[in-house]
Amino acid sequence: MYRTLLAVTLATWSLVSGSFAAESGTYAPQKWSFNGLHGSYEKNQLLRGYTVATQVCLACHSFKYISHRDMMRAGFTENEVATLAKALNMTLDQKLITAQDDATARETFGKIPPDLSLMNKARGGLADYTHALLTGYSEDPEVIKHALPAGLPEGAHFNKAFPGHAIAMPNPLASDDLVTYHDGTKATVDQMSRDVTTFMQWTAEPERIERQKLGLFVLMYLVIFSLLAYLSKRVIWKDVKGH
Numbered sequence: 001m002y003r004t005l006l007a008v009t010l011a012t013w014s015l016v017s018g019s020f021a022a023e024s025g026t027y028a029p030q031k032w033s034f035n036g037l038h039g040s041y042e043k044n045q046l047l048r049g050y051t052v053a054t055q056v057c058l059a060c061h062s063f064k065y066i067s068h069r070d071m072m073r074a075g076f077t078e079n080e081v082a083t084l085a086k087a088l089n090m091t092l093d094q095k096l097i098t099a100q101d102d103a104t105a106r107e108t109f110g111k112i113p114p115d116l117s118l119m120n121k122a123r124g125g126l127a128d129y130t131h132a133l134l135t136g137y138s139e140d141p142e143v144i145k146h147a148l149p150a151g152l153p154e155g156a157h158f159n160k161a162f163p164g165h166a167i168a169m170p171n172p173l174a175s176d177d178l179v180t181y182h183d184g185t186k187a188t189v190d191q192m193s194r195d196v197t198t199f200m201q202w203t204a205e206p207e208r209i210e211r212q213k214l215g216l217f218v219l220m221y222l223v224i225f226s227l228l229a230y231l232s233k234r235v236i237w238k239d240v241k242g243h
């Protein structure tokens, strides 16, 4: 019985944590608050990530699946998101769409910056990749020559993590303090990268918090159910043996 109980628990465990565990890629694995069985999002970090996303990334990228109202799913109150939306001159239900039009983007970068709402699900390495990308720029000629003997194509920027190393996106987090955080956290490049990556992880799966709560509920249910089954089996067998 103990073994069955263990098997059921382990199976459920892997079911609940499976989708999180798959998140290691070929990029230096980072410690993320949202990884693991008890993984979750810290509200302050989500707000910091939102700050970077809207004050830096939104200049070129959209988050077309996310509105301010959606942020209530992450634990923000209607008042809080209304204040944020108002600061951007947006309504609660407007999606986060960049003001940059496609033609200008194509002219400037040769391509249209991709939508970021689902990006952390789209790329191998997921959050680790996004963080590696955002902190992977280099202007060191030696590093560039070593990785790209033929040289960096015109207009491209060198990035260690980007496949092919030549990316059209200029370093969006080129220096510290591009934003001022509401909670006094120092806005280093690394910190901004972690925060915006965490925000992007949430935009890619806003349902995760709900799903995780459900997963834990199922786990507890199964453990209790198995225990009851075990106890009733003991009671029944006691009677049988008694005769």
Ligand code: HEC
Binding pocket: 052, 053, 056, 057, 058, 059, 060, 061, 109, 111, 112, 113, 114, 116, 119, 123, 130, 133, 134, 162, 166, 167, 168, 169, 170, 172, 173, 196
């Ligand atoms: C000045 C415009 C601009 C800003 C600001 C900007 N990006 Fe980009 N971004 C681009 C362009 C252009 C591309 C397409 C790059 C390519 O495919 O070569 C891109 C691509 C990306 C990609 C996809 C990389 C891949 O693997 O294809 C990610 C992720 C990304 N940006 C994240 C961000 C984040 C996060 C921010 C804010 C911190 C940001 N970007 C700010 C222009 C921008």
